[in-house]
Amino acid sequence: MKTILKQFFLQNGVYFLGAAMLLAVLAFGLAVGSLLQMRSQGRRHRALNRLAHSRQFLERLGEVVEGVDRLARQLDALKAEQEKLADMLSKCARTPVVQRFNAFEDVGSDLSFSVAILDGEGTGFVLTSLYGREETRTYAKKVSGGTAESRLSAEEQNVIREVCSRLKLVHAP
Structure with a gap:
């Protein structure tokens, strides 16, 4: 070896x-x-x-x-x-949404509208104006946390839902 x-x-x-x-x-x-x-x-x-x-x-x-x-x-x-x-910004009104619509059959165009003005917490109001040939009516409804206290029309629900989606709130109607 x-x-x-x-x-x-x-x-x-x-x-x-x-x-x-x-x-x-x-x-x-x-x-x-x-x-x-x-x-x-x-x-x-x-x-x-x-x-x-x-x-x-x-x-x-x-x-x-x-x-x-x-x-x-x-x-x-x-x-x-x-x-x-x-x-402060969360308490300011922001991202208003407007929806125009034809409230009555005898009116020729979308002259009625709903607008939702809410703050960052979903509190504010929805303003609706119904335009007719004989009269115009305007309604304001309080919204808190993305939910209205009174009954809403389809257009009012749409504008609130749109604002809530922009604000990323989950309480939309």
């Missing part, structure tokens, strides 16, 4: 020696690269150390910290203002 191993190493020893040399060269290259990087980092560290002990650097660093604190306070104030405005 010893002779087989000895013969194997004698025949392939050159390859093992070449591989060992290649590994040695790679290790040397990595060592040189690491040394150069450490020298560069050392220079930077010494320069930063000199700056850290200078009065001007410490003053500038203090100014930067104060600026960051000031920005954090301003950001908190803006966030509070944004929340306040979002709350």
Whole structure:
């Protein structure tokens, strides 16, 4: 067995020696690269150390910290203002929807209408005007949470449903 191993190493020893040399060269290259990087980092560290002990650097660093604190306070104030405005906006009337229709057979065009004006919570009113040849009537019906307190016509239900879908409310009629 010893002779087989000895013969194997004698025949392939050159390859093992070449591989060992290649590994040695790679290790040397990595060592040189690491040394150069450490020298560069050392220079930077010494320069930063000199700056850290200078009065001007410490003053500038203090100014930067104060600026960051000031920005954090301003950001908190803006966030509070944004929340306040979002709350106010949810209570404003928005996305009115109008539907015109022909209320009576003897009137030639869509002169009657229903309009729903609701806030972000689905509270507001639906206004309906019925136009006829002899008279015009206007009705206002209260809406709360996307639901009316009184009976609604099909047109009134349509405009409320449309507003609620735009507001993404689930209480539409």
